[in-house]
Amino acid sequence: MRYLPLTQEEKAEMLQILGVDEVEELFDDIPEGIRLREELDLPGALSEAELVRHFAELAGQNKNLKEVVSFLGAGSYDHLVPALIKHIVGRGEFLTAYTPYQPEITQGVLQSIFEYQTLICELTGMEASNASMYDGASALAEAALMACAATRRELVVLPSTLHPEWRNVVRLYLESQDVSIVDLPYDQASGIVNPQALEGIPWPDAACVVVQQPNFFGLLENVAPFRDVVKKHGGLLVMAVDPISLSLLKSPGELGADIVVGDGQSLGNAMGFGGPSLGFFATSGSKLIRRMPGRVVGETVDSEGTRGYVLTLQTREQHIRREKATSNICSNQALNALTAAVYLSVMGKEGFRDVGYQSLQKAHYLQEQLLSMEGLSAPFSAPFFREFVLKAAVDWEDINLRLMEQGFVGGLPLARFGLPELVLFSVTEARTKEEMDHFVDLLRGLIA
Amino acid sequence: MTMNKTVPLIFERSAPGRRGYRLPDLDVPAVPVGDLIPQDFLREEPPALPEVSELEVVRHYTQLSRRNHGVDVGFYPLGSCTMKYNPRVHEDVTSLPGLAAIHPYQPEETVQGALELMYNLGQYLAVISGLSATTLQPAAGAHGELTGLMVIKAYHAKRNENHRREMIIPDSAHGTNPASCAMVGYKVVEVPSDERGGVDVAALKALVGPNTAGLMLTNPNTLGLFDENICEIADIVHDAGGLLYYDGANANAIMGIARPGDMGFDVVHFNLHKTFSTPHGGGGPGAGPIVVSQELAPFLPGPVVEKQGDRYRFVTPEHSIGRVRSFYGNFLVYARAYAYIRSHGPEGLKQVSETAVLHANYMMQRLKDVYHLPYDRTCMHEFVLSGVWQKEHGVRTLDIAKRLSDYGFHAPTVYFPMVVEEAIMIEPTETEPKSTLDQFIDVMKRIAEEAQEDPELLTTAPHRTPVKRLDEARAARHPVLRWEKP
Numbered sequence: 019m020r021y022l023p024l025t026q027e028e029k030a031e032m033l034q035i036l037g038v039d040e041v042e043e044l045f046d047d048i049p050e051g052i053r054l055r056e057e058l059d060l061p062g063a064l065s066e067a068e069l070v071r072h073f074a075e076l077a078g079q080n081k082n083l084k085e086v087v088s089f090l091g092a093g094s095y096d097h098l099v100p101a102l103i104k105h106i107v108g109r110g111e112f113l114t115a116y117t118p119y120q121p122e123i124t125q126g127v128l129q130s131i132f133e134y135q136t137l138i139c140e141l142t143g144m145e146a147s148n149a150s151m152y153d154g155a156s157a158l159a160e161a162a163l164m165a166c167a168a169t170r171r172e173l174v175v176l177p178s179t180l181h182p183e184w185r186n187v188v189r190l191y192l193e194s195q196d197v198s199i200v201d202l203p204y205d206q207a208s209g210i211v212n213p214q215a216l217e218g219i220p221w222p223d224a225a226c227v228v229v230q231q232p233n234f235f236g237l238l239e240n241v242a243p244f245r246d247v248v249k250k251h252g253g254l255l256v257m258a259v260d261p262i263s264l265s266l267l268k269s270p271g272e273l274g275a276d277i278v279v280g281d282g283q284s285l286g287n288a289m290g291f292g293g294p295s296l297g298f299f300a301t302s303g304s305k306l307i308r309r310m311p312g313r314v315v316g317e318t319v320d321s322e323g324t325r326g327y328v329l330t331l332q333t334r335e336q337h338i339r340r341e342k343a344t345s346n347i348c349s350n351q352a353l354n355a356l357t358a359a360v361y362l363s364v365m366g367k368e369g370f371r372d373v374g375y376q377s378l379q380k381a382h383y384l385q386e387q388l389l390s391m392e393g394l395s396a397p398f399s400a401p402f403f404r405e406f407v408l409k410a411a412v413d414w415e416d417i418n419l420r421l422m423e424q425g426f427v428g429g430l431p432l433a434r435f436g437l438p439e440l441v442l443f444s445v446t447e448a449r450t451k452e453e454m455d456h457f458v459d460l461l462r463g464l465i466a
Numbered sequence: 467m468t469m470n471k472t473v474p475l476i477f478e479r480s481a482p483g484r485r486g487y488r489l490p491d492l493d494v495p496a497v498p499v500g501d502l503i504p505q506d507f508l509r510e511e512p513p514a515l516p517e518v519s520e521l522e523v524v525r526h527y528t529q530l531s532r533r534n535h536g537v538d539v540g541f542y543p544l545g546s547c548t549m550k551y552n553p554r555v556h557e558d559v560t561s562l563p564g565l566a567a568i569h570p571y572q573p574e575e576t577v578q579g580a581l582e583l584m585y586n587l588g589q590y591l592a593v594i595s596g597l598s599a600t601t602l603q604p605a606a607g608a609h610g611e612l613t614g615l616m617v618i619k620a621y622h623a624k625r626n627e628n629h630r631r632e633m634i635i636p637d638s639a640h641g642t643n644p645a646s647c648a649m650v651g652y653k654v655v656e657v658p659s660d661e662r663g664g665v666d667v668a669a670l671k672a673l674v675g676p677n678t679a680g681l682m683l684t685n686p687n688t689l690g691l692f693d694e695n696i697c698e699i700a701d702i703v704h705d706a707g708g709l710l711y712y713d714g715a716n717a718n719a720i721m722g723i724a725r726p727g728d729m730g731f732d733v734v735h736f737n738l739h740k741t742f743s744t745p746h747g748g749g750g751p752g753a754g755p756i757v758v759s760q761e762l763a764p765f766l767p768g769p770v771v772e773k774q775g776d777r778y779r780f781v782t783p784e785h786s787i788g789r790v791r792s793f794y795g796n797f798l799v800y801a802r803a804y805a806y807i808r809s810h811g812p813e814g815l816k817q818v819s820e821t822a823v824l825h826a827n828y829m830m831q832r833l834k835d836v837y838h839l840p841y842d843r844t845c846m847h848e849f850v851l852s853g854v855w856q857k858e859h860g861v862r863t864l865d866i867a868k869r870l871s872d873y874g875f876h877a878p879t880v881y882f883p884m885v886v887e888e889a890i891m892i893e894p895t896e897t898e899p900k901s902t903l904d905q906f907i908d909v910m911k912r913i914a915e916e917a918q919e920d921p922e923l924l925t926t927a928p929h930r931t932p933v934k935r936l937d938e939a940r941a942a943r944h945p946v947l948r949w950e951k952p
Contacts (some may be wrong), residue, residue, distance in 0.1 A: 019814045021551055023819055023899040032828040032900070041820045044827055044844055045723055047692040047912050052728045058721075058754075059593050063811030066555050073806065077564025079579030081572065084563040093792055100487050102524055104561070110538030111531035114552050116746040119544070121938075122931040123871045126472075126534030129749040130527070133476050136948040140513040146947045149749065152605035155792040163649075183792045190788040194650040207493045238507055263590070266499065281792070288561075291580050292570030293551040294605070294751035307945070313749065314799055318941035321926070325473045330941040336608070336645035341654045346645035349606035349739065349912025353747030363476050363516050364486040364523045369774075371512040372489045375499065382502050383494035401503050418573055430571050451493040 020066070033157040081422060083289065087453045088427040089384075091405050091444020092234070093154070093181055095284040097262065097373065098448045100364050103286050107357050117313065117349070120215040121328040122320075127352065128327035141264045141362075142278040143271020144300035149313035150355040154281025155184040157297030158228065158258050159191035160311045160345055161277040164301075165226035165254045166197055167344070168309055173223045174190065174250070177202045177211045179233035182435045184258065188228075199269055200224070202386045207405065209398025213243040221251035226277070230258040231267070235442065236381075236405025237398055238267075245274045261285055261298070261358075263403045265374030277301045285306030286361025287354050296351035296358060308334065376447035377404040380454070384445050387458045393465050397440065405444045407432070410465060414441045417464050422458050469932050473529045473641050474573050477949050480516040486523055507709060514951070515816055533932050534748075535876050541902050543577040545848045545879035545891025546640070546688060548740035553809065556802040564691055574779055581778035584794065585771040587804040594807075595712075595734045596727025599763035599783075601770055602755045603795040607715060610735030610754030611646035611682070613767060614654045616787045617733060618680055618709050619650055620765045624785060630679040630707065631776045638688045638883040640713060652679060659885055663841040664693040667702070674706035677768070684713040684847035685729065686720070688883040688891070690826065700730025709733065709762075712822040717894070719823055719846035722816030723926045742803035753799040769794070803915070821896035822847040825903060829894055832907045836914045849896075853888035861917040862922045868935060869916070869927040871911045 029041075038044065045053070064072060088096055107113070111126060118124030118131075131149045138147035142340060151157035162174045174192055176185060178201050192199060205212040210233060227248040229239050240295045254276040259267075262284050270278040277432055283295030301310055308331060316330035336343040383406040388394050388408055397409040414431035421428050429443035445454070499508065518526075535542065542549035560566065568577055588600030602608040615633070622630045633652040635643045637659055644654045655673055660666040664687070681703045686692045693699065703710055712731040718741045720726075726734045738744050739752035746752070758766060767790050768782030810818065823846050830839065830849040837851040854865035867877030867890075881892040894903055916923050928935065 019817050021553060021809075021897050022817060023897065024821055024824075025900075028900040029824065032824055036827055036831055037825075041824050044820075044823050045692075047694045047844060048720075048724050049694060049697060051697065052724050054596075054722060054724055054728070058812035058815065060590055060807065060812045060815070063814050064808050066809075069555060069805060069809055070559060073559035073565075073805065076579040076583055077559075078580070080564040080568050081576040082563040082565075083569060084567050088572075090567055090569045092571060094570050098489065100520075103521060106527045106531075108523065108557060109528070109531045111534040111536045112527075112748050113557075113745045114536035114538045114542075114549075115534055115748045116542070116544060116547055116549060117749040120535070120867065120871060120877050121711065121936045122868065122928050122933055123535040123672065123876065124533075124748075125932060126530035126532065128474070129473065129533075130530055130748075132947075132949070136475075136477065137515065139948045141514060146945075152609060152751075153791045153793075156605070156790065174503040181792070183789060186789040187791060190616065190790065191649075194619070196651060197776060230663070238503065256904070264509075264775055265512055266503070266509065267507055270512070272509070288566040288798065289569050290542070290566050290798040291568045291577065292795075292797055293791075294796035294799050296751075305947075307947070314947060315943075316941040317946040318937045320936050321788065322934050324933050326472075326933040326936045328936050328938050328941045330938065330945060330947075332942070335641075337641040339645075340641050340642035341648040343641070343648070344647040346608045346612060346642050347606070348608045348642050349737075349746075349750040349752040351605070351747075351751045352749030353745070354751055356748065359476075360527060362524065363518060363526075364514065364520060366484070366486050366517045367512050367515045368483075368485055368517070369487045369489065376489060376492050378502060379492055379496060380494055400508070403503070415573065419575065422576060425489050427569070427572060427576075434495040447489055450490075454494075 030204050047382060057170060086422060086425050087428055089119055089429050089443045090427055092430050092442055093281060094289045095444060095446055096289065096448050097284050097446045099286050100214060102364060103357055103360050105355060106360050112356060118329060125326060128315050130356050132317065132327050132361055134355045135315060137359055137362045138300050141261055142300045143269030144278050145302040146307045146311050147298060147300040149315060150350040150352060151297030151299050152351060153295055153297045153339065154188040154258065156278035157299045158184055159188045160456055161256045161279045162188055162192060162226060163195065164277060164309050165256055168306060169225045169253060171223055172197045173200060173225060175200045175202060175219055175224050175227040177230065178212060179204045179235060180228065180230045181234045186347040208400045209237045210239045210400045216232050216243055216247050221247055224248060224253040226254040226256045227259060228256045232260055232263055232403045235398055235407045237400040241273045245385035262374055262377060265371045266378065276306060282354065282358045285358035287357050294351055294354050296354035296382050309344055312347045312350055377445060380449055381406060381445035384443065384454045387454065391462050404446060405442060407440050409439050411439055420464055421460060426457050426460060471932055475949050476516045476518065476526055479518050479522050479526060482517055482520055485518040486520045488516055540874050541898060541906055542876040542878060543878050543892045543894050545782040545893040546715055546829060548893060549745055549895035550895040552743055552745040556805045559805055560798045560801045566798060578778055581771050583801060583804055585773055585778050587800060590807050591614065591736060591755060594721060595757045596725030597734055597757040598754055598760040599766060600757045601766045602800050603767045603790050604756060605791055605796050606750060606752040607735055607737040608642040608646060609640055609790060610756045612649055614711050614733040614735055614756045614788045615646055615650045615652065616847055617762050617765045620787050622679060622760055630677055632677045633679050634673055634681040635870055638885045639682065639684065640688060640715060643682045643713060663689040663691045664695055664906065665699055667695050670699060670702055674702055674708060678706045678708040679711040680711055682711040682713060684716050686716045689841055689850050690845040690847055691841060696729045715740060717848060719819055721819040722812060723819050732762060738800055738803040742806045744799045744802040751796045751799050753796045771820040818896050825894040825896060827902055829892060829907060833910055836911050848891060848893035850886050851890040852886050853854045853890055856914065856917040857888055859921045861921045865924040865927060869913050869924045871928040872930045874906035875906055877910065899906060
């Protein structure tokens with residue numbers, strides 16, 4: 019086995035010291051009845067060269083978005099990724115470390131997390147961030163649970179414009195703790211939740227209301243009415259945000275959010291068929307900060323007064339508090355958080371704004387071009403950021419397969435979420451005018 | 467080469483107007499932002515991100531990386547974490563665009579290779595665990611626990627036994643076990659360990675009853691010991707109507723040697739970042755797939771991959787609990803575990819476990835004269851010492867851990883499991899050469915001598931690290947969780 023360095027001589031020496039003849043004897047505690055006496059039914063070992071060939075074959079069966087142009091989004095985005103990221107994140111000192119339990123020899127990871135936390139605070143306008151969660155959906159579920167714990171209430175108000183998969187995750191987490199959910203319908207004309215929908219909700223029982231911004235359709239919700247009504251009755255405002263949109267949009271902190279979560283895939287992480295990405299999680303106020311789930315890094319000094327970083331507020335966590343912990347999370351998505359931190363650092367203030375600005379411009383350009391086409395219409399009127407929905411009575415799944423033959427993936431048909439005829443387009447700064455114009459021409463031919 | 471005591475924060479390197487990256491020029495007509503989004507939605511200033519050049523970013527993170535211990539840097543015997551070598555070829559094969567640059571919502575016909583990988587990995591994990599059906603959705607071990615408990619709960623509910631809300635957990639269990647129970651509304655019932663370190667069977671018999679949802683067990687357990695009563699334990703729980711959950715954190719000891727399914731477990735999670743060598747990444751991402759019995763398969767989160775003829779497709783199990791995260795889990799992480807299994811084959815995986823167990827026993831044998839060994843019996847892939855002999859000299863396990871840093875080693879897991887006073891949990895793994903094990907043994911012996919001769923050397927350790935011992939109490943008392951512009 020190529021990763022096992024033990025030689026026969028060394029093995030013999032170890033066995034001699036242990037006073038046993040065979041390694042087999044070390045397993046005598048396992049009752050004979052459950053000892054596996056046959057080989058595992060798995061394919062035989064591959065050499066490195068064979069493994070590389072096998073993966074090339076597997077990967078070759080997938081159409082990748084380096085070879086086809088995509089307008090898919092809905093939680094996973096094709097943004098430009100600066101080349102240096104993989105070189106930094108691939109460094110073995112980061113890649114092969116674990117949670118920094120011994121701070122004196124893991125200052126690198128600890129400081130990078132502290133910087134990540136600061137960057138998330140800058141984006142969200144909140145006071146504190148944790149070190150990351152699994153993804154945006156589970157981060158939102160944990161935010162809703164935290165709101166319940168903080169308010170001692172057991173009702174969560176969810177907009178119907180929340181990403182359907184996120185809703186599914188939140189529902190499962192909440193049901194597991196017997197928390198009830200009330201849905202806010204969206205206005206069919208605007209595609210966002212109307213203030214009228216907020217009437218008739220039992221707000222005094224509500225731990226929080228969730229707003230996804232932009233919402234699943236890419237549209238901008240009016241946050242103020244949500245905030246005003248939930249706060250008036252002592253509940254919390256939880257926002258699920260797209261981090262790229264925060265380059266242009268008001269920060270959730272400015273809008274009065276109490277807990278802010280989101281998915282950080284778009285911050286330099288590969289799409290990778292949906293994972294790994296990271297969930298970010300931020301909040302404000304010492305009471306809520308001490309209820310945050312997950313790892314948190316804080317600044318301190320060493321015995322000589324030198325600045326350094328440690329895991330802190332650990333009395334919230336499972337390894338100390340066990341069943342009384344604020345969450346069961348242990349491993350998080352540290353390397354993806356590092357990726358996000360490197361991304362935001364190299365993009366910088368101006369570069370990051372450009373990403374949002376160009377995505378916005380290009381999304382509106384494509385929408386305008388598509389709307390000039392016979393048979394396509396915009397079902398919703400609210401302003402959007404870099405995703406938009408169009409409507410046409412055509413088989414979008416079939417159109418996508420035919421587009422694929424021409425080197426394109428179109429938008430996401432929303433029929434899979436029970437919304438026939440609708441399709442969700444996402445446009446990032448990575449798309450070019452030439453690609454979009456070509457796409458529009460092709461689609462025109464297919465729809466006509 | 468010298469190393470500065472501190473590295474400036476990336477924000478402290480910032481200079482207004484400096485840039486590290488430039489987008490291509492906008493190639494569509496520019497429209498004033500206020501015409502596209504009402505002014506009321508817009509922020510006045512972009513977020514105050516650092517303004518640094520690409521070189522500064524590279525140098526910054528390179529300097530940070532040099533202040534970090536990883537498996538690539540040196541021995542990392544962190545018990546229960548299985549810090550084995552992470553083959554570099556896995557980084558290469560999982561960054562192929564055909565895996566890294568595919569979108570989760572592409573038509574299934576265009577991602578058959580990805581689905582094939584998922585399907586086969588699920589099958590392999592079923593073979594290794596001796597169970598039937600897999601979900602790859604959970605993102606980490608604790609997430610797998612949560613998912614498994616949700617499945618167990620749904621199973622009981624389906625049988626109109628929703629009153630089963632008690633989960634039995636040994637006092638030696640990982641903290642995630644009780645924390646996961648709390649997240650599904652289960653009451654934790656703790657079962658004590660017996661004098662051999664296993665579950666106290668008599669106590670277990672007294673604890674099970676009509677409200678028992680199940681038992682969560684790590685086997686080998688957190689003491690590194692295989693619970694030889696496992697079959698009896700399984701019968702007791704099953705006879706009471708409960709199910710058995712296998713915490714797979716210690717699966718590195720049993721691959722090809724024994725299978726949780728054969729032991730009587732109904733649900734297993736694997737920590738792919740431990741047993742199957744996906745890099746730990748400074749704390750993640752991991753992957754915590756669960757494998758369940760045929761009876762529990764209909765409750766798994768969806769979608770799962772099904773094979774029909776030579777095509778693969780996503781399907782949702784009949785009574786699926788729903789989703790525990792978006793999309794299909796940490797795909798690029800579990801793709802590395804797939805590569806690991808393919809590289810090793812059945813014989814290789816068995817050798818991995820045999821070698822991990824041999825290494826641990828060898829180290830335990832050579833250290834037990836110098837450090838107290840509370841459970842003196844054959845261990846599996848890890849073992850737990852106690853620092854009580856050193857405590858007599860005023861030296862705590864924490865001090866021993868810090869002193870190890872001075873010798874270039876990462877410390878073992880300390881103060882866990884809680885059933886051992888001043889615990890030192892050592893997991894060498896199979897990928898370390900014997901010379902490294904011997905060096906570590908020598909250093910541990912030397913530290914034991916230092917504890918007697920010069921306790922202060924230990925209580926003030928570490929001495930050779932970029933920063934000295936850090937004040938953790940101060941960090942918790944006065945939390946500074948972000949950088950503020952001076």
